[in-house]
Amino acid sequence: MIKIQDVHKSFADLKVLKGIDLDVKKGEVVSVIGGSGSGKSTLLYCINGIEKIQQGRILVDEIDVHAKGTNRDKLRQRLGMVFQQWNSFPHLTVLENAMLAPRIVKKMNKKRAMEIAKEELNHVGLGDKFDEYPTRMSGGQQQRLAIARALAMKPDYMLFDEVTSALDPELVGEVLDTLRMLRDDGMTMICVTHEMAFAREVSDKVAFFHEGIIEEMGPPEQVISNPQKETTQKFLSKVLH
Amino acid sequence: MGMSFFTPLSWNDSGFILTGVLNTVYISVVAVLIGTILGLAMGFLRAEANRFTNTLLGGVLDILRSVPLIIQLILFSTYIGAMGHPLNPFVAGSIILSLYTMAFMSEVFRGGFESVPQSMIIAGRSLGMSYWQTVVYIRLPIGMRAVFPSWLGVALSVIKDSALVSVIGYMELLRTSEQLISRTQQPLKILIGVGIFYFIISYPLSLYGKYVERKMAI
Numbered sequence: 028m029i030k031i032q033d034v035h036k037s038f039a040d041l042k043v044l045k046g047i048d049l050d051v052k053k054g055e056v057v058s059v060i061g062g063s064g065s066g067k068s069t070l071l072y073c074i075n076g077i078e079k080i081q082q083g084r085i086l087v088d089e090i091d092v093h094a095k096g097t098n099r100d101k102l103r104q105r106l107g108m109v110f111q112q113w114n115s116f117p118h119l120t121v122l123e124n125a126m127l128a129p130r131i132v133k134k135m136n137k138k139r140a141m142e143i144a145k146e147e148l149n150h151v152g153l154g155d156k157f158d159e160y161p162t163r164m165s166g167g168q169q170q171r172l173a174i175a176r177a178l179a180m181k182p183d184y185m186l187f188d189e190v191t192s193a194l195d196p197e198l199v200g201e202v203l204d205t206l207r208m209l210r211d212d213g214m215t216m217i218c219v220t221h222e223m224a225f226a227r228e229v230s231d232k233v234a235f236f237h238e239g240i241i242e243e244m245g246p247p248e249q250v251i252s253n254p255q256k257e258t259t260q261k262f263l264s265k266v267l268h
Numbered sequence: 269m270g271m272s273f274f275t276p277l278s279w280n281d282s283g284f285i286l287t288g289v290l291n292t293v294y295i296s297v298v299a300v301l302i303g304t305i306l307g308l309a310m311g312f313l314r315a316e317a318n319r320f321t322n323t324l325l326g327g328v329l330d331i332l333r334s335v336p337l338i339i340q341l342i343l344f345s346t347y348i349g350a351m352g353h354p355l356n357p358f359v360a361g362s363i364i365l366s367l368y369t370m371a372f373m374s375e376v377f378r379g380g381f382e383s384v385p386q387s388m389i390i391a392g393r394s395l396g397m398s399y400w401q402t403v404v405y406i407r408l409p410i411g412m413r414a415v416f417p418s419w420l421g422v423a424l425s426v427i428k429d430s431a432l433v434s435v436i437g438y439m440e441l442l443r444t445s446e447q448l449i450s451r452t453q454q455p456l457k458i459l460i461g462v463g464i465f466y467f468i469i470s471y472p473l474s475l476y477g478k479y480v481e482r483k484m485a486i
Contacts, residue, residue: 077393100396101396103393103394103395103396106394107395108394110387110390110391110394112387114385114387114391116392116406117410118410127395127405128392128395128396128397131405133396176395177394177395
Protein backbone atom coordinates (compact mmCIF):
# COMPACT_ATOMS: atom_id res chain seq x y z
CA MET A 28 0.00 0.00 0.00
CA ILE A 29 1.13 3.52 -0.77
CA LYS A 30 0.22 6.17 1.76
CA ILE A 31 0.72 9.80 0.87
CA GLN A 32 0.30 12.06 3.86
CA ASP A 33 0.20 15.85 3.78
CA VAL A 34 2.94 16.10 1.14
CA HIS A 35 4.33 19.52 0.33
CA LYS A 36 6.81 20.10 -2.43
CA SER A 37 8.25 23.27 -3.89
CA PHE A 38 10.84 24.15 -6.49
CA ALA A 39 12.59 27.22 -5.06
CA ASP A 40 9.71 29.66 -4.48
CA LEU A 41 7.20 27.76 -6.53
CA LYS A 42 4.87 25.63 -4.43
CA VAL A 43 3.89 22.66 -6.55
CA LEU A 44 2.24 20.37 -3.99
CA LYS A 45 0.41 21.97 -1.08
CA GLY A 46 -0.64 19.13 1.15
CA ILE A 47 -1.53 15.96 -0.73
CA ASP A 48 -3.23 13.03 1.02
CA LEU A 49 -3.83 9.88 -0.99
CA ASP A 50 -3.96 6.16 -0.27
CA VAL A 51 -3.40 3.56 -2.94
CA LYS A 52 -4.32 0.04 -1.90
CA LYS A 53 -2.88 -3.13 -3.38
CA GLY A 54 -4.54 -3.92 -6.69
CA GLU A 55 -6.08 -0.50 -7.00
CA VAL A 56 -5.88 1.68 -10.10
CA VAL A 57 -5.80 5.39 -9.31
CA SER A 58 -5.92 7.97 -12.05
CA VAL A 59 -4.63 11.45 -11.47
CA ILE A 60 -6.10 14.12 -13.71
CA GLY A 61 -5.78 17.89 -13.84
CA GLY A 62 -4.37 20.76 -15.85
CA SER A 63 -0.70 21.13 -16.65
CA GLY A 64 1.30 22.54 -13.77
CA SER A 65 -1.16 21.18 -11.22
CA GLY A 66 1.54 18.95 -9.68
CA LYS A 67 0.38 15.56 -10.95
CA SER A 68 3.70 14.43 -12.41
CA THR A 69 5.67 15.88 -9.52
CA LEU A 70 3.73 13.64 -7.16
CA LEU A 71 4.92 10.54 -9.03
CA TYR A 72 8.51 11.73 -8.87
CA CYS A 73 8.10 12.22 -5.12
CA ILE A 74 6.62 8.75 -4.66
CA ASN A 75 9.72 7.06 -6.01
CA GLY A 76 12.03 9.53 -4.34
CA ILE A 77 13.51 11.14 -7.45
CA GLU A 78 12.25 14.47 -6.09
CA LYS A 79 12.57 15.43 -2.44
CA ILE A 80 9.64 16.66 -0.44
CA GLN A 81 9.63 19.48 2.11
CA GLN A 82 6.86 18.31 4.40
CA GLY A 83 4.69 15.27 5.04
CA ARG A 84 5.62 11.71 4.22
CA ILE A 85 5.14 8.98 1.68
CA LEU A 86 5.02 5.36 2.82
CA VAL A 87 5.45 2.49 0.40
CA ASP A 88 4.59 -0.73 2.21
CA GLU A 89 5.32 1.13 5.45
CA ILE A 90 8.77 2.25 4.25
CA ASP A 91 9.19 6.00 4.51
CA VAL A 92 10.51 6.98 1.06
CA HIS A 93 12.08 10.23 2.18
CA ALA A 94 13.46 9.14 5.55
CA LYS A 95 17.20 9.47 5.99
CA GLY A 96 18.15 5.81 6.19
CA THR A 97 15.94 4.61 3.35
CA ASN A 98 17.70 2.82 0.51
CA ARG A 99 15.84 4.47 -2.34
CA ASP A 100 17.65 2.52 -5.07
CA LYS A 101 16.31 -0.63 -3.50
CA LEU A 102 12.86 0.84 -2.97
CA ARG A 103 12.61 1.85 -6.63
CA GLN A 104 12.84 -1.81 -7.60
CA ARG A 105 9.31 -2.10 -6.27
CA LEU A 106 8.08 1.01 -8.05
CA GLY A 107 8.14 0.69 -11.81
CA MET A 108 7.84 3.99 -13.61
CA VAL A 109 7.07 4.86 -17.21
CA PHE A 110 7.40 8.38 -18.52
CA GLN A 111 5.91 10.60 -21.16
CA GLN A 112 9.13 10.17 -23.12
CA TRP A 113 9.90 6.47 -23.47
CA ASN A 114 13.66 6.88 -22.93
CA SER A 115 14.68 3.64 -24.58
CA PHE A 116 18.38 2.97 -24.22
CA PRO A 117 19.44 3.47 -27.85
CA HIS A 118 22.67 1.47 -27.64
CA LEU A 119 20.90 -1.72 -26.59
CA THR A 120 18.54 -4.03 -28.43
CA VAL A 121 14.97 -4.42 -27.25
CA LEU A 122 15.87 -7.57 -25.34
CA GLU A 123 18.95 -5.98 -23.80
CA ASN A 124 16.90 -2.95 -22.76
CA ALA A 125 14.62 -5.20 -20.75
CA MET A 126 17.49 -7.30 -19.38
CA LEU A 127 19.75 -4.50 -18.19
CA ALA A 128 18.20 -3.67 -14.83
CA PRO A 129 17.54 -7.29 -13.78
CA ARG A 130 21.17 -8.04 -14.65
CA ILE A 131 22.92 -5.16 -12.95
CA VAL A 132 20.47 -4.19 -10.23
CA LYS A 133 19.19 -7.61 -9.20
CA LYS A 134 22.46 -9.34 -10.23
CA MET A 135 20.48 -12.00 -12.02
CA ASN A 136 22.36 -14.43 -14.23
CA LYS A 137 22.06 -13.91 -17.94
CA LYS A 138 19.79 -16.87 -18.60
CA ARG A 139 17.28 -15.94 -15.92
CA ALA A 140 17.27 -12.26 -16.90
CA MET A 141 16.70 -13.22 -20.52
CA GLU A 142 13.78 -15.47 -19.59
CA ILE A 143 12.09 -12.72 -17.63
CA ALA A 144 12.78 -10.08 -20.27
CA LYS A 145 11.36 -12.27 -23.02
CA GLU A 146 8.31 -13.07 -20.95
CA GLU A 147 7.55 -9.39 -20.33
CA LEU A 148 8.25 -8.41 -23.93
CA ASN A 149 5.90 -11.13 -25.14
CA HIS A 150 3.35 -9.85 -22.67
CA VAL A 151 3.35 -6.35 -24.19
CA GLY A 152 3.36 -7.72 -27.74
CA LEU A 153 7.00 -7.21 -28.65
CA GLY A 154 7.81 -10.90 -28.96
CA ASP A 155 9.03 -10.45 -32.53
CA LYS A 156 11.31 -7.49 -31.78
CA PHE A 157 13.94 -8.93 -29.43
CA ASP A 158 16.93 -8.08 -31.62
CA GLU A 159 15.60 -4.81 -32.98
CA TYR A 160 17.12 -1.50 -31.90
CA PRO A 161 14.49 0.71 -30.27
CA THR A 162 15.26 3.75 -32.43
CA ARG A 163 13.89 1.82 -35.39
CA MET A 164 10.55 1.30 -33.69
CA SER A 165 7.46 3.48 -33.44
CA GLY A 166 6.73 5.55 -30.34
CA GLY A 167 3.98 3.14 -29.34
CA GLN A 168 6.33 0.18 -29.56
CA GLN A 169 9.02 2.02 -27.62
CA GLN A 170 6.52 2.95 -24.96
CA ARG A 171 5.49 -0.68 -24.65
CA LEU A 172 9.18 -1.54 -24.39
CA ALA A 173 9.47 0.97 -21.53
CA ILE A 174 6.59 -0.79 -19.80
CA ALA A 175 8.15 -4.24 -20.30
CA ARG A 176 11.50 -2.91 -19.09
CA ALA A 177 9.88 -1.71 -15.89
CA LEU A 178 7.88 -4.95 -15.47
CA ALA A 179 11.03 -7.04 -15.82
CA MET A 180 12.00 -5.76 -12.38
CA LYS A 181 8.81 -7.38 -11.05
CA PRO A 182 7.60 -4.23 -9.32
CA ASP A 183 4.70 -4.18 -6.88
CA TYR A 184 3.49 -0.83 -8.15
CA MET A 185 3.54 0.93 -11.48
CA LEU A 186 3.60 4.68 -11.90
CA PHE A 187 2.58 6.03 -15.29
CA ASP A 188 3.38 9.63 -16.10
CA GLU A 189 1.27 10.74 -19.09
CA VAL A 190 2.53 7.78 -21.05
CA THR A 191 0.43 8.52 -24.12
CA SER A 192 0.92 12.29 -24.31
CA ALA A 193 3.92 12.20 -26.63
CA LEU A 194 2.43 9.59 -28.96
CA ASP A 195 0.85 10.06 -32.35
CA PRO A 196 -2.91 9.64 -31.94
CA GLU A 197 -3.03 6.35 -33.84
CA LEU A 198 -0.49 4.82 -31.43
CA VAL A 199 -2.28 5.73 -28.22
CA GLY A 200 -4.61 2.73 -28.39
CA GLU A 201 -1.92 0.04 -28.26
CA VAL A 202 -0.35 1.57 -25.15
CA LEU A 203 -3.70 1.97 -23.37
CA ASP A 204 -4.47 -1.66 -24.23
CA THR A 205 -1.25 -2.64 -22.50
CA LEU A 206 -2.29 -0.69 -19.40
CA ARG A 207 -5.72 -2.35 -19.43
CA MET A 208 -3.99 -5.71 -19.56
CA LEU A 209 -1.90 -4.78 -16.51
CA ARG A 210 -4.99 -3.79 -14.61
CA ASP A 211 -6.53 -7.15 -15.48
CA ASP A 212 -3.36 -8.80 -14.15
CA GLY A 213 -4.09 -7.07 -10.85
CA MET A 214 -1.21 -4.58 -10.96
CA THR A 215 -1.43 -1.64 -8.58
CA MET A 216 -1.18 1.48 -10.71
CA ILE A 217 -1.10 5.24 -10.42
CA CYS A 218 -1.77 6.81 -13.81
CA VAL A 219 -1.27 10.49 -14.43
CA THR A 220 -3.29 10.89 -17.59
CA HIS A 221 -5.14 13.16 -19.96
CA GLU A 222 -7.15 10.28 -21.37
CA MET A 223 -10.46 10.85 -19.62
CA ALA A 224 -12.29 7.97 -21.28
CA PHE A 225 -9.51 5.64 -20.24
CA ALA A 226 -9.45 6.99 -16.68
CA ARG A 227 -13.20 6.55 -16.39
CA GLU A 228 -13.01 3.01 -17.68
CA VAL A 229 -10.08 1.56 -15.73
CA SER A 230 -9.84 3.49 -12.47
CA ASP A 231 -11.07 2.52 -9.05
CA LYS A 232 -10.43 6.06 -7.94
CA VAL A 233 -9.84 9.35 -9.73
CA ALA A 234 -8.05 12.30 -8.13
CA PHE A 235 -8.47 15.72 -9.69
CA PHE A 236 -5.44 17.93 -9.05
CA HIS A 237 -5.80 21.68 -9.07
CA GLU A 238 -3.02 24.09 -8.09
CA GLY A 239 -1.17 21.64 -5.90
CA ILE A 240 -4.07 20.14 -3.99
CA ILE A 241 -6.52 17.32 -4.62
CA GLU A 242 -9.65 19.25 -5.38
CA GLU A 243 -11.91 16.27 -5.80
CA MET A 244 -11.44 12.54 -5.37
CA GLY A 245 -13.69 9.54 -5.70
CA PRO A 246 -14.88 6.85 -8.06
CA PRO A 247 -14.77 7.81 -11.75
CA GLU A 248 -18.56 7.83 -11.98
CA GLN A 249 -18.47 10.74 -9.60
CA VAL A 250 -15.33 12.72 -10.44
CA ILE A 251 -15.46 12.39 -14.21
CA SER A 252 -19.11 11.76 -14.95
CA ASN A 253 -20.70 13.85 -12.24
CA PRO A 254 -18.16 16.24 -10.71
CA GLN A 255 -19.26 18.14 -7.62
CA LYS A 256 -16.71 20.96 -7.57
CA GLU A 257 -16.82 23.86 -9.94
CA THR A 258 -13.08 23.66 -10.78
CA THR A 259 -13.49 20.01 -11.74
CA GLN A 260 -16.45 20.83 -13.93
CA LYS A 261 -14.52 23.62 -15.61
CA PHE A 262 -11.51 21.41 -16.25
CA LEU A 263 -13.60 18.58 -17.63
CA SER A 264 -15.62 20.84 -19.89
CA LYS A 265 -12.32 21.89 -21.44
CA VAL A 266 -10.95 18.40 -22.02
CA LEU A 267 -14.15 16.56 -22.83
CA HIS A 268 -15.82 17.74 -25.98
CA MET B 269 85.07 9.75 -60.07
CA GLY B 270 81.82 10.68 -58.36
CA MET B 271 83.17 10.69 -54.84
CA SER B 272 80.95 12.81 -52.61
CA PHE B 273 80.84 13.91 -49.01
CA PHE B 274 77.19 12.84 -48.94
CA THR B 275 75.98 9.28 -49.27
CA PRO B 276 72.68 8.81 -51.09
CA LEU B 277 69.63 7.13 -49.63
CA SER B 278 69.87 3.37 -49.86
CA TRP B 279 68.07 0.25 -48.70
CA ASN B 280 70.47 0.13 -45.77
CA ASP B 281 68.57 3.08 -44.33
CA SER B 282 65.28 1.22 -44.18
CA GLY B 283 65.93 -0.12 -40.68
CA PHE B 284 66.63 3.40 -39.46
CA ILE B 285 63.46 4.73 -41.09
CA LEU B 286 61.43 1.86 -39.67
CA THR B 287 62.66 2.73 -36.16
CA GLY B 288 61.37 6.26 -36.73
CA VAL B 289 58.01 4.99 -37.94
CA LEU B 290 57.64 2.64 -34.98
CA ASN B 291 58.66 5.32 -32.50
CA THR B 292 56.02 7.66 -33.94
CA VAL B 293 53.40 4.92 -33.63
CA TYR B 294 54.64 4.10 -30.13
CA ILE B 295 54.45 7.60 -28.65
CA SER B 296 51.15 8.27 -30.43
CA VAL B 297 49.54 5.15 -28.98
CA VAL B 298 50.80 6.01 -25.49
CA ALA B 299 49.58 9.62 -25.71
CA VAL B 300 46.17 8.71 -27.15
CA LEU B 301 45.69 5.95 -24.58
CA ILE B 302 46.71 7.96 -21.52
CA GLY B 303 45.13 11.12 -22.89
CA THR B 304 41.85 9.27 -23.43
CA ILE B 305 41.78 7.79 -19.93
CA LEU B 306 42.67 11.07 -18.25
CA GLY B 307 40.40 13.00 -20.62
CA LEU B 308 37.51 10.70 -19.77
CA ALA B 309 37.97 11.30 -16.05
CA MET B 310 38.42 15.03 -16.57
CA GLY B 311 35.46 15.28 -18.95
CA PHE B 312 33.25 13.47 -16.44
CA LEU B 313 34.41 15.74 -13.63
CA ARG B 314 33.63 18.79 -15.72
CA ALA B 315 30.20 17.51 -16.67
CA GLU B 316 29.39 16.85 -13.00
CA ALA B 317 31.32 19.46 -11.03
CA ASN B 318 29.97 22.70 -9.66
CA ARG B 319 30.81 26.01 -11.21
CA PHE B 320 33.83 26.69 -9.00
CA THR B 321 35.60 23.40 -9.72
CA ASN B 322 34.68 23.76 -13.34
CA THR B 323 36.26 27.18 -13.68
CA LEU B 324 39.40 25.90 -11.99
CA LEU B 325 39.71 22.80 -14.18
CA GLY B 326 38.73 24.77 -17.24
CA GLY B 327 41.57 27.21 -16.61
CA VAL B 328 44.20 24.49 -16.37
CA LEU B 329 42.90 22.78 -19.49
CA ASP B 330 42.77 26.08 -21.36
CA ILE B 331 46.46 26.63 -20.66
CA LEU B 332 47.31 23.17 -21.96
CA ARG B 333 45.27 23.78 -25.07
CA SER B 334 46.37 27.33 -25.79
CA VAL B 335 50.13 27.17 -25.28
CA PRO B 336 51.72 25.72 -28.43
CA LEU B 337 52.75 22.12 -27.95
CA ILE B 338 56.31 22.80 -29.07
CA ILE B 339 56.75 25.37 -26.28
CA GLN B 340 55.29 23.01 -23.67
CA LEU B 341 57.70 20.30 -24.78
CA ILE B 342 60.78 22.52 -24.62
CA LEU B 343 59.76 24.16 -21.34
CA PHE B 344 59.03 20.88 -19.64
CA SER B 345 62.10 18.98 -20.75
CA THR B 346 64.42 21.91 -20.07
CA TYR B 347 62.90 22.63 -16.68
CA ILE B 348 62.99 19.00 -15.56
CA GLY B 349 66.58 18.78 -16.78
CA ALA B 350 67.55 21.96 -14.98
CA MET B 351 65.99 20.62 -11.78
CA GLY B 352 68.46 17.77 -11.97
CA HIS B 353 66.01 15.07 -13.09
CA PRO B 354 66.65 14.71 -16.79
CA LEU B 355 64.08 12.46 -18.39
CA ASN B 356 64.68 10.56 -21.56
CA PRO B 357 62.97 12.19 -24.52
CA PHE B 358 60.38 9.44 -24.81
CA VAL B 359 59.21 9.83 -21.22
CA ALA B 360 59.23 13.63 -21.29
CA GLY B 361 57.50 13.63 -24.68
CA SER B 362 54.88 11.10 -23.55
CA ILE B 363 54.01 13.12 -20.46
CA ILE B 364 53.49 16.37 -22.31
CA LEU B 365 51.80 14.84 -25.34
CA SER B 366 49.45 12.86 -23.05
CA LEU B 367 48.48 15.94 -21.06
CA TYR B 368 48.00 17.90 -24.26
CA THR B 369 45.79 15.09 -25.58
CA MET B 370 43.89 14.97 -22.29
CA ALA B 371 43.06 18.67 -22.57
CA PHE B 372 41.35 18.15 -25.92
CA MET B 373 39.80 14.80 -25.04
CA SER B 374 38.26 16.20 -21.87
CA GLU B 375 36.15 18.62 -23.90
CA VAL B 376 35.12 15.85 -26.27
CA PHE B 377 34.03 13.58 -23.42
CA ARG B 378 32.40 16.35 -21.47
CA GLY B 379 30.22 16.97 -24.50
CA GLY B 380 29.49 13.26 -24.67
CA PHE B 381 28.39 13.03 -21.05
CA GLU B 382 26.26 16.13 -21.39
CA SER B 383 24.62 14.87 -24.56
CA VAL B 384 22.79 12.12 -22.65
CA PRO B 385 19.39 13.53 -21.72
CA GLN B 386 18.63 13.80 -18.02
CA SER B 387 15.33 11.97 -18.61
CA MET B 388 17.23 8.88 -19.73
CA ILE B 389 19.27 8.90 -16.55
CA ILE B 390 16.11 9.28 -14.47
CA ALA B 391 14.64 6.33 -16.38
CA GLY B 392 17.67 4.31 -15.27
CA ARG B 393 17.36 5.46 -11.67
CA SER B 394 13.67 4.58 -11.67
CA LEU B 395 14.64 1.00 -12.53
CA GLY B 396 16.64 0.87 -9.31
CA MET B 397 20.06 1.68 -10.79
CA SER B 398 22.50 3.54 -8.59
CA TYR B 399 24.12 6.78 -9.68
CA TRP B 400 27.29 4.95 -10.76
CA GLN B 401 25.36 2.28 -12.60
CA THR B 402 23.70 4.94 -14.72
CA VAL B 403 27.16 6.40 -15.40
CA VAL B 404 28.66 3.09 -16.47
CA TYR B 405 25.73 1.50 -18.28
CA ILE B 406 23.91 4.50 -19.72
CA ARG B 407 25.90 7.71 -19.87
CA LEU B 408 29.22 6.20 -20.85
CA PRO B 409 28.07 4.01 -23.75
CA ILE B 410 25.52 6.48 -25.12
CA GLY B 411 27.70 9.56 -24.66
CA MET B 412 30.82 7.95 -26.07
CA ARG B 413 29.05 6.86 -29.21
CA ALA B 414 27.89 10.37 -29.81
CA VAL B 415 31.43 11.76 -29.64
CA PHE B 416 33.34 8.96 -31.33
CA PRO B 417 33.98 10.99 -34.52
CA SER B 418 35.40 13.89 -32.49
CA TRP B 419 37.52 11.49 -30.46
CA LEU B 420 38.99 10.06 -33.63
CA GLY B 421 39.68 13.56 -34.94
CA VAL B 422 41.70 14.39 -31.82
CA ALA B 423 43.55 11.06 -31.99
CA LEU B 424 44.52 11.65 -35.62
CA SER B 425 45.79 15.14 -34.91
CA VAL B 426 47.83 13.80 -31.98
CA ILE B 427 49.56 11.36 -34.33
CA LYS B 428 50.57 14.29 -36.51
CA ASP B 429 51.46 16.53 -33.55
CA SER B 430 53.78 13.81 -32.25
CA ALA B 431 56.26 15.03 -34.89
CA LEU B 432 56.95 17.96 -32.56
CA VAL B 433 58.45 15.67 -29.94
CA SER B 434 61.46 15.58 -32.27
CA VAL B 435 62.51 18.97 -30.83
CA ILE B 436 63.43 17.38 -27.52
CA GLY B 437 65.44 14.65 -29.19
CA TYR B 438 62.97 11.77 -29.54
CA MET B 439 63.86 9.67 -32.58
CA GLU B 440 60.50 9.59 -34.21
CA LEU B 441 59.76 9.73 -37.91
CA LEU B 442 60.47 13.41 -38.47
CA ARG B 443 63.75 13.44 -36.57
CA THR B 444 64.95 10.30 -38.34
CA SER B 445 64.20 11.93 -41.63
CA GLU B 446 65.98 15.15 -40.66
CA GLN B 447 69.10 13.13 -39.94
CA LEU B 448 68.81 11.34 -43.24
CA ILE B 449 68.34 14.65 -45.03
CA SER B 450 71.49 16.12 -43.53
CA ARG B 451 73.40 13.06 -44.62
CA THR B 452 71.96 12.57 -48.07
CA GLN B 453 70.92 16.10 -49.04
CA GLN B 454 67.80 14.67 -50.63
CA PRO B 455 65.12 16.58 -48.71
CA LEU B 456 62.39 16.40 -51.32
CA LYS B 457 62.48 12.64 -51.70
CA ILE B 458 62.68 12.04 -47.96
CA LEU B 459 60.02 14.50 -46.86
CA ILE B 460 57.59 13.19 -49.47
CA GLY B 461 58.32 9.73 -48.12
CA VAL B 462 57.67 10.88 -44.56
CA GLY B 463 54.41 12.49 -45.63
CA ILE B 464 53.35 9.21 -47.18
CA PHE B 465 54.17 7.38 -43.96
CA TYR B 466 51.99 9.71 -41.90
CA PHE B 467 49.24 9.19 -44.43
CA ILE B 468 49.62 5.41 -44.22
CA ILE B 469 49.38 5.55 -40.43
CA SER B 470 46.41 7.94 -40.29
CA TYR B 471 44.27 7.01 -43.25
CA PRO B 472 43.27 3.49 -42.16
CA LEU B 473 42.23 4.97 -38.82
CA SER B 474 39.96 7.51 -40.44
CA LEU B 475 38.52 4.77 -42.67
CA TYR B 476 37.90 2.67 -39.59
CA GLY B 477 36.22 5.69 -37.99
CA LYS B 478 33.86 6.06 -40.92
CA TYR B 479 33.09 2.36 -40.77
CA VAL B 480 32.29 2.48 -37.04
CA GLU B 481 30.22 5.61 -37.50
CA ARG B 482 28.16 3.91 -40.18
CA LYS B 483 27.71 0.84 -38.02
CA MET B 484 26.55 2.91 -35.08
CA ALA B 485 24.12 4.98 -37.10
CA ILE B 486 21.14 2.91 -36.12
